[in-house]
Amino acid sequence: MTPALDARALGKRFRRAWGLRDCTLTIPQGAIVGLAGPNAAGKSTLLALAAGLLAPTEGSIAVLGCDPLREPSVLADVGFVPQGAPLYRSFTVGQAIEFARRTNPRWDAMIVASVLGRLGARTKVGALSAAERTQLALALVLGKRPRLLLLDEPFGGLDPFARREFLKLLMDGVAETSATVVIASHVMAEIERVCDDIVLLAGGSVRLEGRVESLLESHRILMGPRRPIGTIRGVREIVRERHSDRQLTLLVLSDGPIVDPSWTVERVGLEELLLAYLAPPERLQPPKPPERLPLQWHG
């Protein structure tokens, strides 16, 4: 099946620096993918390129098999919620819906109504709270029944309660439309909750990608007294090493159960795992050639 998003050596240069460089990424249809990374990692740039708002400096990007700049008709199938959910402030909710309805070939009023819930049609967009505006933006993109949903930091300005409510609406919409979703965010808790796959971007390039489940299952934190480390049974590779005077903490990639009694073994949270991979490459061990690993490591 055509991938929902297919980037090949994609690069985008702004006046001063490269926002994205040599990014190769394939997202299959039906997946819910989290795009993680620090600020200025290139997440917004990647999404803007996918939505046809920017032109690539090098490489190519295809969404649902089409170049969004050369074949803008594919945008009828792509829903983009930009950061901050920008909408015309002088419009009312009803007018915003009408705008989206008239500029898209396909419109599902039912799903719009179900997402908006109690939000009044006469309220001005400028008077909405951040949470309500994001909710409206979601309703407007779901109304066109997109096959690909791109969300850029949808949780910005939302308290945890509002975040959870938004996620419920989003997942409900995804269940209804079977859309592929790419969420760029640094709220790890929510990403971990809903995403099948995760892509870690930093400094404009992909550092890590893989299924969330496999990543969490294959990494462990080992703690023990500080000493020279030999081979530890069950450990394939040491990703990160930290030590104090007496104690050694390792983040490792495992290929089996680790039953060495000299180490305390713990699972690692997604956020901590991603932070470890964000460390500058020199501090990481050189990767061994992967055999049958479900994840890829990009230096």
Add this chain to the structure above:
Amino acid sequence: MTRFCLGHESSSQALAARVESRRQVLRTLRYQDSFSGREPHTRPRSRYHPPVIQFHLDPVSGVATYLQIVQQVKEALRLGTIEVGDQLPTVREVVADLAINPNTVAKAYRSLESEGLVVARQGRGTFISSTLAPPSLRHHDALRAELELWLASAVRAGLEDESIRALISATLRQTRSRRVA
């Protein structure tokens, strides 16, 4: 009917109540064609019975989400909260309640189906199709004896309680996920 016997007044009230509840059902089932905003719009609930089971998610337990759902269904079966013929909440309902990935819910339901506990009827939903056999007490004694032997070997090998527990839970998880995946 305009004339009621005194004793049947309640039946006319019941009739009125049934008519009203049917009207309410129709109201919630009827979706507005365009969002005109003339009246506040409630999220349409396409069911008219409350869900038999409500799932909860423990994000830090280390157990995969779909497995938690599977476990909760099995627990409910064991406890008798749900019975054969009951309908599990739809994927949309679970997702709208928990804010989790619809694929996860689908995976859990498929796993239950592969174990023969539920059956998915196209367009209608997922229904419980059989109960769990209560664990036979007979097996308990034999298993316990084996476990004691194994524990003795583990202690002889130098494993501490923590390591033993770690090994057991890790192996248990792996066995489960391998069987279901």
Add this chain to the structure above:
Amino acid sequence: MAWVTWQQHRAQLVVGLGLLVALALAAFGTHLTISEAYQRDGLPDCLPPSTRPGCDLIVAHFQGEFGSWASAVRGLAVLPALAGLFVGAPLLARELEHGTYRFAWTQAITRRRWLISKTALLASATVVAAGLVSALVMWWREPFDTLQGRMAPSAFDVEGLVVPAYAVFALTVGVLAGLLLRRTVAAMTATLIVFATTRLIVLTFLRPTFMAPRHRTVLATETGLRVGDWVLSNTLVDAGGRQISAAREDLAILHAQQANIDPHTYLVMLGWKRIISYQPAGRFWTFQIFEAGLFVALSTAVMVLTVWLVRRTPT
């Protein structure tokens, strides 16, 4: 797109209508006074070139009475610029400034079609409004045009076909400025500067050359002016055809005064003449078509450039 454009520019339309109504009211209100005076003073019999006695005075009195109003009308030349400033400049600048382009340009309508539809609709409305203003001014200025002609910039710029053409030009310049500068206030400023400069250049250097100017040679005593013509230059030359500087002219007049001769007669005796270069009044509509056509062509070029560039924004 019609609904979209209407929704987003409703306020501008209302303000524009309000302006039109205010103008119309002012015009109708003052017209009454003017036409009354026109009839009462007997101006219809005194229309130039009339040599009836006393007509000069009557005409001068009339012009003196309403001259300030006529000058005020000249100020309406700024109206077309408003189209550029308040309709054209914010069109793209506001979208880019507030980030709403990320919403507008990710729907299924292409950027180009969005821009072209919007601009075309707004341009049509602008043309209609400007046309109404032009018609209103022409109707109001009728007595003055009869007395002074309308080739001079004070009348030419606010009548006829050029008003809609200026407005459309200002609009398209505004849109392009908004695209390039991405800030509303900056775009408005740039639009004003470009519009004013272009108008000034066309008025000063191009309009006089639309058709070859006519020349007339008259004696130094006569003014040689005919009502309605647009005088481009009025030079004094000596018998050999050489232009006479102001200093030389002053010297000659001084000599005449010293010799107790009437200065004008003295100049004629010297053989000096006046050469007047002008555009005749009859060329009004031809020039209107030329200038309007020029500005329409400029607008088209600007629009083509904008549509070509919009694909590449933001860079």
